[in-house]
Amino acid sequence: MLLRLFTICLLSLAMTGCSGLLNNLVPDVYLVDRHTLMEADAAGEWPELDARLRQQAIKEGSEPYAGINEQLDEQTGFRALNAEYALPDANQPLK
């Protein structure tokens, strides 16, 4: 009898599409997004870091890093230095 009832139990559940009685007990339906709760539950809290992040949040001026030589060849001045290769036309130059 019990075995039969267990079969009925399984059959009755199968049609509801539920995954079983002992499913994962971690709440899987949130009103707040899952990531926020994951952070709240398991991510460390570092007030000093938050303060640093607040400080870095907005830059009003350019990042003052150096590095002059590396960028020199990339500067505008060094682009398109090639000349043009035309036979000089002594009669009608456009200059």
Next chain:
Amino acid sequence: MFNKKHFSLALLLSVITGQTSPLSAANTANVDWRNNRVLPLEKVTVGPTDNYQAVVDTNKQVVIYTRHQNLLSNLVKQAFATGISSHLLPDDYDSKEPALSPDASQLAFTLFRFDALGDVCLLPLAEEKNQSQQVNCITQKGSREWQPFWVNQQQLGYLRRGFSQTSTELVLHSLTDNTQQPVVSGQISAPAASPDGQWLIYHREGDAIKLNKAAKPSGLYFYNLVKQQELGPVQLDLSGNSSFARFDSQQQFIYFSHYLNDTNNDQKIDAQDHSVLFRLPLKQALDTSQKHLPEQLTSVAQNCSFPALTHEQVYMTCAFEGSLDTYRVPLTGQVPAQWQATEINLAHAQASSYEERLLLLNTLRYRQKINQQSANSPEFLERLLSNHLALNEFTAAGYYVEQLIQAYQLQPDLTEFFQNLAILLQLQAKQRLQPQGLLTASFRQQLQEQQQALAANTRNPENKALFNAWISYLLAEPQTAKRALAQANANNLHPLHVYLQLTLANQLLTNDPVALEKLLAKALVINKPAINKMPAEARLFYAFQWLKQLSHPNLALSTAQQQQRLQTMADSTQDERVKILLLNEVDLLQLIAATELNEERRYFTSISKRLAPAKDDAQLRRLAHLRAIQLTGLAEKYNFMELISRHWLTHTQISDPGFAQTAEYYGSINLSRAYGSLQQQENMTALNTFYTLIRQTADPEAIYQLIYIGLQLDNSLKPRMELLLNQLMAEGLIASNDAVAITTLELLQNPNIETQRLEELAAELQTYQAKGLNRGAADLLTGSLYHRLLLKTQVGYSHNKHYYQQAHYHYMLGLDLAWNNPRSQAALLNNLGQLHLSVRNYGLASEFFTLRLQRPFVTVEEQLLTHWQLAQSLFYSNRLNTASQQTELALTLSQQTGKSDQLMALEKAGFYALQAENFLLAKKHYQTLLQTKALNGLNLTKANFSLAYINFKLGQSAPAEAGFKQVLQQLPSLNAGPFKQGEPPRFSPQRLSLQSYGFLAQIAKTPEEKLNWLEKRIQLLTELKIEDLRYGFDEANRLSQLIQAQLQAAVLLEQLQRPEQLAKQMQTNLASLEDWQKNGGSVTSQPVLQSVYNYLVLAMSHPTAFAKAPKSLDKLLKTIHNEWVVAPVTPDYNQAQQLKLSLLEAGYRFGLQQQTSQGLATEIHVLQEGANWRGLAETRPDLHQALQALAAGLLDLTKP
């Protein structure tokens, strides 16, 4: 420090040049040097979404365009003044191609909301509200209608194609009587009408089969509406295809997009290629009997299309900064209208790209076209060709090569040269299609055939040698190519011949600097008459190249040897400009070697004097200064590098079209110099360099940094900073109320400025007219003010959208303007990442942080923080593995910083590895973290919880159980932080307890233990009072979890064979269902159905314990039955659920002996014979089968 040496050098320069600030000169000069240049495109819309097809209402000062985002297109209206934009239609109104009516009262557009093929619809623009209700679609469903345009206020035109048609009709549609009239058909696109309504213009794609006599070639066509006659194609003296033509308001010109070259290498020129805007007088366009040269308006580098015209400007869509956006320039294009040959040639000599040179040459050609002979001279064609070759634009290059073949008909050697060049260009274009590093058999065969043809048909040995070398190179036979190249050694070669030789030599002789140096030296020698063929510009360029080659490390020449070679070469050349460049190099080498200031000064003075003639020689001025800057920079003589760059600037006339560019370059070098000083903690030197820079260029970036040094970095410099600032204002070099200066002063003096004042400052900055260059820095500051306002007023999940849009808009404008300023870019990208992170726009935030990380950082700490913020953005965007990778990078980086950073890096690496389900890595990090014993309180508990969960997932029950128990022990000592409505929930001891109980119930070995943990969970869930979202879920969700736990407890009670307790549990469970319903839960939801089914089945098993049914059961069953019914037709699934419930109810009554075996069998039989049951056999056999099995199971109960 800004020492005496520096000061005396500055003095030296002013003595030599006799000049002070170009800005002070500009104050008196009659030239606006900022606009006396090839005008950069002014950005109107900002990405990262694609914004295109703009139309402009100049009266209302708005631009309307299509925005493509998340695979949907929408029409957007944007105000010019603020940049604030809003959708014109609801988000799900997929729409594009806006066309403004002549009186700007209506908008026609293509809408896909009601017809997936597309409809043409109208929207009145006067009404601001309920715009979706105002939409009036004038075309029918079932056919595609698109690209609307206005002929006049009462008549629209658009394209139409039937569902199965291949040809497109251009249709005119009367809004008065709603009649439609097809005008022309074929492969038509991009139609428009003239303002007087007489002409239509469109692109017609030519017929594929050219044999047909009626076949029409591709191009722009007119249609005369009066004569009902088609005219075209418009004849253009350009390679490629045209489209998207528009008339200007006076009908003097047509403006159109032109695709010159196969930029995407798909072997055809079409709308997928880079586009350039041109214009052509309408009169000429209508004369299709001959080719016309149109006026180029934009550079190919900007890739612009979709022109839209106002009385003064042309708006267009360009794609050169990562997204499609709207830009504008004057109607005359990027080259100032007043420029004639002198200015254009000057700008050309200093152009910073080949694309810009082509723009200038084409403009020169157009503006000088009265002199047709000159404009079409071989020399001019060769100049155009040179630039296309430098850009590897083979199609466009081929176009001019063909013309040159014709031009040199009487010179067989040159004809032969250009014929071979045409073949080489075709081969190079095909080579692009070869797989990387491979040569396909067919291409190899083609190359070999060409090589044989070359050997057979080419008479001139130099031509034969050169092209043989090139083909061998393409055949991946470098040794053969080198041998062939060595044969081509005559001195009377065409300059392009030499260019091709040297280009190939650069490829082949990378490891042979000696050979390369010899080849270059040969190119610049002038003592043989034949070499006069080399133009002076090319010779000077080769001299510049030779200088670089001479100092190549592999040549290993000592300074003395270099000087000797330079002197010899200078003595042998008759070209005075080459001589200046070479002798300057001698002085530069000595200046670099000098150790005493007096010596250095002497060489600098010598260079300066020698360069006096270069004042009027843009190319020499540019090359000579660049070389000097390069050498002094490499030698780290930054003071001289700065002096030389200033020398360059002061030797450039303020009226010179190259001045703005030289000033930009000067600014760039000296900003680098100033930042270099900052890094060396030479704050005074940095302050003075920024000051000098402001004097020269009024750069807002320098203004900010000048004030920053005085107020933030080094307080001892505050008085000097104030002195310098006052001086700049007193001299009028910056305005006394300069918004950048005023804002920076206030911000740095008072970080907590009131909201109102921030708004005032932002408004001032919005209208900021920079006196100098580098406007991007001002936009960075403006955006930062709105960003501050956003953060200041943000509450929980809600934020001020106006501030957000303004901040984003200015940052993006800044990014556009700072295209060559990596420091501004870095700050802007950081701010954009931060901005989008703060409004939970995680996808975009991660994009910006990723870009930020590609640029350098001032400190490792900042880089570390950016990695973490990127990780957080990625985590929230569900890119969990990538987030984990970022924290791994941060962990490595943290080894260079303090211990507290290392601890945080370890914790974050563990957390993100856990989220990425890399449990082994996460376990390693958490174990290391806990071993440090540096954690306590909340962070210790969280780490224990995470490690316990990892062990649980790894199947390691014992440590998992111990971990969760440890968490439960620690939790009572922890408190949740204060919770505010509207803010995200934070840590909650109750939520962690609930989860721990749940996991412990799953880990426990015996049913008793499991039950114990479940009962604790049930009790906690029962006691929780849900008043807000501090726990992360609401009352309904609490009940859902409670019901689930109760059912799980019931199963355990059944296993333990405690029927009385079981019945009581299930009755409590049914009571919970009532609360569930009261809180809006559906009776057909999972918790209810699961509970009811379980109750019925368990009652069958334990009839005695369940004998007394709760009163609510009957009512509940009826409610569920009713809930499944849907009018007018109950879906199959619902019917199956009803039948299942009926079956279980019948079984339940039988179990409680309220029903006989016979009665049960009859009841089941009746159900099976019903129409619903039988119907399911046809429509849903899967559900039918499940019901049959359940019925059979129930009938089994009746058997003994």
